[in-house]
Amino acid sequence: MLNTYTNSSTKIQGRLSVWLANHKLPHRPLGFDYQGVEILQIRSEDWLSIAVALYVYGFNYLRSQCAYDVAPGGLLASVYHFTKIEDNVDQPEEICIKIFVSRQKPKIPSVFWIWKSADFQERESYDMLGISYENHPRLKRILMPDTWIGWPLRKDYIVPDFYELQDAY
Amino acid sequence: MLATKTKPMIVSMGPHHPSMHGVLRLIVTLDGENVIDCEPILGYLHRGMEKIAENRTIVQYLPYVTRWDYLATMFTEAITVNAPEKLTNIQVPKRASYIRMIMLELSRVASHLLWLGPFMADIGAQTPFFYILREREMIYDLFEAATGMRMMHNYFRIGGVAVDLPYGWIDKCLDFCDYFLPKVNEYERLITNNPIFLKRVEGIGIIGKEEAINWGLSGPMLRASGVQWDLRKVDHYECYDELDWQIQWQKEGDSLARYLVRIGEMKESIKIIQQALKSIPGGPYENLEARRLQRGKKSEWNNFEYQFISKKPSPTFKLPKQEHYIRVEAPKGELGVFLIGDDSVFPWRWKIRPPGFINLQILPQLVKGMKLADIMTILGSIDIIMGEVDR
Numbered sequence: 001m002l003n004t005y006t007n008s009s010t011k012i013q014g015r016l017s018v019w020l021a022n023h024k025l026p027h028r029p030l031g032f033d034y035q036g037v038e039i040l041q042i043r044s045e046d047w048l049s050i051a052v053a054l055y056v057y058g059f060n061y062l063r064s065q066c067a068y069d070v071a072p073g074g075l076l077a078s079v080y081h082f083t084k085i086e087d088n089v090d091q092p093e094e095i096c097i098k099i100f101v102s103r104q105k106p107k108i109p110s111v112f113w114i115w116k117s118a119d120f121q122e123r124e125s126y127d128m129l130g131i132s133y134e135n136h137p138r139l140k141r142i143l144m145p146d147t148w149i150g151w152p153l154r155k156d157y158i159v160p161d162f163y164e165l166q167d168a169y
Numbered sequence: 170m171l172a173t174k175t176k177p178m179i180v181s182m183g184p185h186h187p188s189m190h191g192v193l194r195l196i197v198t199l200d201g202e203n204v205i206d207c208e209p210i211l212g213y214l215h216r217g218m219e220k221i222a223e224n225r226t227i228v229q230y231l232p233y234v235t236r237w238d239y240l241a242t243m244f245t246e247a248i249t250v251n252a253p254e255k256l257t258n259i260q261v262p263k264r265a266s267y268i269r270m271i272m273l274e275l276s277r278v279a280s281h282l283l284w285l286g287p288f289m290a291d292i293g294a295q296t297p298f299f300y301i302l303r304e305r306e307m308i309y310d311l312f313e314a315a316t317g318m319r320m321m322h323n324y325f326r327i328g329g330v331a332v333d334l335p336y337g338w339i340d341k342c343l344d345f346c347d348y349f350l351p352k353v354n355e356y357e358r359l360i361t362n363n364p365i366f367l368k369r370v371e372g373i374g375i376i377g378k379e380e381a382i383n384w385g386l387s388g389p390m391l392r393a394s395g396v397q398w399d400l401r402k403v404d405h406y407e408c409y410d411e412l413d414w415q416i417q418w419q420k421e422g423d424s425l426a427r428y429l430v431r432i433g434e435m436k437e438s439i440k441i442i443q444q445a446l447k448s449i450p451g452g453p454y455e456n457l458e459a460r461r462l463q464r465g466k467k468s469e470w471n472n473f474e475y476q477f478i479s480k481k482p483s484p485t486f487k488l489p490k491q492e493h494y495i496r497v498e499a500p501k502g503e504l505g506v507f508l509i510g511d512d513s514v515f516p517w518r519w520k521i522r523p524p525g526f527i528n529l530q531i532l533p534q535l536v537k538g539m540k541l542a543d544i545m546t547i548l549g550s551i552d553i554i555m556g557e558v559d560r
Contacts, residue, residue: 034256034493060382064494066507066520079507079520081494085382087397088416091404096494117385119530120211128219143212143559152220 014038016095019057025050030098037081039096047099048109054082055114059095061085062115067125072155075100076129078108101131103154110136128153177205184213188291188545191555193529195544202541207533211526214559222519227253227327227486230519235321237523238557240283243269243276244499245557246325251406252495252506253488253516254327262476265329266407267449271342272315272324273407273497274438274445278349279308280500281431281438288428288549289360292369297356304352307345314338327486329478339446339453346443353435361432370424374535374547377422384531387524388502389430390551394422400498412444424550431552434500451475487514494522501525501552523557 013021016038017029026046030039042050059082067078080097099108110133112118122133123142130151133139141148150157183194192213198206218237222230227249234249235242247269254261261269282305286298309319315334316322324331360366376386381394391398399416401409417433419426451457451470460470473479488510496505502524511517528551535547 034491035495037494062385063387063496063503064505064507064520064522066518066522068509068518068520081507085391085396085398089398089403115385116383117527117530120526124526141212143215145212152217 014040015093016040016054016057020050020053023053025053033096037094037096039098041098041100044099044101044108047111050097051109051111051114054095054097058084058093062111062117065111065118065121065125067129067131067153069129069153069155070100073103076103076106076131076154077101078125078131080111106131107134108132109134110139112136127151130154175201182544184210188287188548190287190548190553191558193548193553193555193558195532197536197541197544199541204536204539204541204544207536207544209529209532211529211559214555216560218560219519219521222516224515226484226514227488227516228482228484231325232321232323235323236556237521237560238280238499238501238504238525238554239320240554241276241280241500242320242322243272243324244497244504246323247273248495248497248499248504248506250325250327251497252493252508253486255495256488256491256493256508256510257327257486259328259482260473260479261329262450262479263408263474264333264450265477265479267445268330268334268477269325270407270409270412271442271445271449272312272330274442275308275311275342277438277500278435279305281435282308284431284500284549284552285356285428288552289366291545291549292366294360294363294366297360300352300356300359304349307348311338311342311345314341326478327482328480329476331478333457333477334454336455337453339449342442343446346439346446350436350439353432353439357432361429367425369546370428370550373424373539373543374550375421375423376531376535380531381422385527386502386531387528388498388500389417389427389434390502390528392416392418393426393430395420400496400503404496404498406497408445409441411448412441414441414444424546427550427552431500485514487512488516492518496522499524501554501557502528504557521557521560523560525551525553525555526558526560529553529558 013029020027028041030041032038061083063083064081070077078099083094084092108131110122122136125131126139127141127144178199180197180199182197183189184192194210196208197204231249234245237245282301286301289297312322313319315338316324376394378395381391397416397418414437417430417437419429490510490512492509494505494507496503504524505522507520508516509518536544
């Protein structure tokens with residue numbers, strides 16, 4: 001499973017994890033990514049209140065939102081990268097948030113109303129992995145045609161009418 | 170007085186409208202000449218670049234990436250090699266890093282030039298288009314001499330670049346810098362204080378500082394709204410710290426400010442290139458090679474820092490089970506890749522964070538309440554490339 005490496009270092013707490021713990025906000029530290037950025041896991045139902053807390057903490061810039069398939073048939077993950085933008089800063093604090101949801105009922109509250117840059121990116125995550133972001137103003141396909149069936153970036157997705165080269169006569 | 174009240178008109182603008190910069194389609198609701206609503210429709214150039222990446226090795230994937238932002242091609246290659254490099258701790262020799270910086274800045278100039286021309290054409294001034302193509306041609310000649318290709322160069326490699334700079338390239342590039350700086354001043358004399366131009370861009374599409382940050386804007390869009398934020402300074406990648414240059418920024422946040430930021434960045438890029446050409450380790454290729462031959466295998470000129478590539482990775486180069494988010498300051502803004510390795514030659518997830526895609530989100534808000542003709546100005550000043558918006 002792909003998330004085994006994140007479990008190995010759950011004991012180390014980063015700065016934000018300590019801050020959230022002090023304010024009794026539920027989260028689970030998942031260690032750090034390869035650049036030393038803290039990764040936190042948040043439950044989908046807690047996400048909206050914690051997102052507001054993050055904004056209050058100073059993360060004013062949602063630099064990237066994306067989603068991936070953790071394993072074929074497994075969970076789906078929605079990933080958020082935040083940073084603090086100020087004038088002439090030098091390597092400001094960063095944070096990575098992950099929310100894991102089940103494949104059958106992937107529902108996550110939208111953060112569009114806090115960070116507007118989630119608009120297209122959440123739509124793309126919906127388009128590619130079928131995660132529905134609740135309360136998003138226009139949650140519909142963005143890159144694929146409206147009539148498309150299936151979620152292309154899921155690992156168990158089968159391309160329709162795929163032409164196998166080996167079947168070429 | 171005869172008052173006529175008509176119903177709003179809904180117009181589909183694009184995907185083949187000449188000022189939609191590719192295949193963007195806007196569904197515009199108009200009340201006379203005023204824009205009431207605007208909805209961008211994307212996906213006409215969607216090729217599934219992220220899905221393709223999931224079953225290609227990095228070297229196999231490199232030729233694809235120049236098709237994201239096909240006007241700032243070096244940046245797409247840079248991010249494609251930077252992400253795996255940093256995930257696997259591969260060192261880049263200093264000479265390679267300098268070559269990369271020179272190429273990136275040339276690419277930035279080329280991209281800003283091909284923003285300037287169409288932007289001016291969008292608001293009715295055709296002449297600068299011919300001027301910028303003349304200068305851009307020279308940059309592409311330089312690319313062709315170094316990489317063999319004008320646009321889709323496939324030049325960056327994990328650990329460095331594909332080949333060293335050819336004989337005489339550094340001199341040619343210096344010549345270009347000397348030629349280009351007066352040309353930028355010429356553009357400025359032609360455009361910046363032109364009253365017709367100012368009437369079209371001043372106070373059009375104003376974005377406040379807080380708003381710009383909240384919408385996730387980056388690059389010149391963010392800097393024109395008064396935020397001094399440039400990833401080259403923030404993240405300290407390549408060797409930008411060793412050179413003397415300033416962040417270009419403006420306070421106003423309108424289309425004029427974005428124009429001024431980009432013009433300023435072109436000059437700044439040339440300054441970076443000139444300094445980098447003078448301080449590149451090993452100097453021009455012919456000197457380096459001659460010194461290597463003269464001093465033999467053990468000479469200091471065979472040192473790691475003077476190579477154009479560190480050890481070439483094998484075709485079965487594996488990405489470890491790690492993940493990270495890496496970004497560069499592309500001409501359009503923050504170009505990032507969120508890479509998850511899977512202890513295999515293929516990445517598990519290769520998420521591209523294209524600057525154009527995210528900068529485009531603010532468009533409906535900017536054009537609402539403006540005139541129809543302002544759509545072109547505002548869209549032009551955002552600077553999108555559909556190749557990277559749709560991927």
